Amino acid sequence: MDRARGPDDQPEREEFDRDGVGQGPEPQRVIGGDERRMHVRAYNHWISLLKGRTYPTIDELDLAGAGDFGPHGVLLDFSHDDAEPRIRFIGHAVREECGVTSGILRIADVPQGSLLARLTEQYPQILASRAPIGFEAEFVSQRGYPTLYRGILMPFSSDQRRINFIYGVINWKEVADARIQAQLAAEMADSRSTDAPPPAPVAPAWADGPSAGLDAPVADLRSASDVLRAAPALGSVDLDAGTEEFVLLLGRATLDGRVEIVGAVDGSDGLTQEAIRRLRRD
Structure with missing residues (x-):
């Protein structure tokens, strides 16, 4: 059974292999403190929006005022189809990293092998665990550089019965092999x-x-x-x-x-x- 992790929890080796988080081996290099702190701030912001409810409401998520993690954010909309969510927002830092300018409306439009794909491919886990999940791994970027990335996905709801929005934050760092x-x-x-x-x-x-x-x-x-x-x-x-x-x-x-x-x-x-x-x- 999947276990939801907080934004700063380290996955155990056994769990990492079983869940396939990041779709690759556990990174040999550890991502820096600044990247970790960004995800802690994003998680704390999600907590502040709960107000005693199971999920925050999507109306309370201010994408423009999300602080330093806003440019690293992505909003998925499951209101119409759980199997093929729409992409409502992509932060400019993620757009620049992935070379995306327009035309990304659904999960199927996300370029394969891109950093954005590394985030969106995690969403089935949050639908199963119904709680925020964190993930990190290493992959080779579209420019051919080894890259460490760390992300967090957080559920939102408009009716407190089903998760119909997921807000994700992802950060990365290119490293010399x-x-x-x-x-x-x-x-x-x-x-x-x-x-x-x-x-x-x-x-x-x-x-x-x-x-x-x-x-x-x-x-x-x-x-x-x-x-x-x-x-x-x-x-x-x-x-x-x-x-x-x-x-x-x-x-x-x-x-x-x-x-x-x-x-x-x-x-x-x-x-x-x-x-x-x-x-x-x-």
């Missing part, structure tokens, strides 16, 4: 080994003698770091930054003008320190 990460690490290591400057000559540490300028690179690094600490941020990404104050990110430019982060170099690495100095000179 192990092959790409290994390739990036090898290329970075090769770059450091071939481009590293020769070591400075060892000389007596006279105050005004031949070694007087050897501390200049350290001073330059400290000066450049001070400038970067006061500089405005251009953006932020959810990555493990380690213990160093600065990290060097490797980005891949896309055809639509975005930059996708594919790797990071620790701040203690000489490559990162050289980048700090170059930013100061620029």
Whole structure:
């Protein structure tokens, strides 16, 4: 028997295999805290609309005022046909991710293999459990990138007898697979080994003698770091930054003008320190 899960529950391995949630193996990588918090907020909003009833009424769902999860929302309408629900709303973030502009009116219109299909294929479970369900898995997106996704479906009713609307929220994150990460690490290591400057000559540490300028690179690094600490941020990404104050990110430019982060170099690495100095000179 299916067991309804809250928005932040982790499915057990046995249950995951039996239910087929996500239509794939349990993800090896865990989706980030921001994605989880979005679904908790969506679930709490659903709870706030209950008001002691079995289901919230669909009239109380404000799609335009749904907060940060509104652009990630999808509304299914079962009023006319449980087997072929209509799609009443698709948030703009989901539309952009799936390349959908118009023409999506029913489940049958949803592009196969898309992120939207990953959400809509879960609706039979909520009709059976009659309670909110959460799901997460990993798949290869339409652009060919490994993608983690996490979603929640929540029931609504107009008569408190049957579920005739389902509101879903889904979030996702593209990740570099192990092959790409290994390739990036090898290329970075090769770059450091071939481009590293020769070591400075060892000389007596006279105050005004031949070694007087050897501390200049350290001073330059400290000066450049001070400038970067006061500089405005251009953006932020959810990555493990380690213990160093600065990290060097490797980005891949896309055809639509975005930059996708594919790797990071620790701040203690000489490559990162050289980048700090170059930013100061620029």
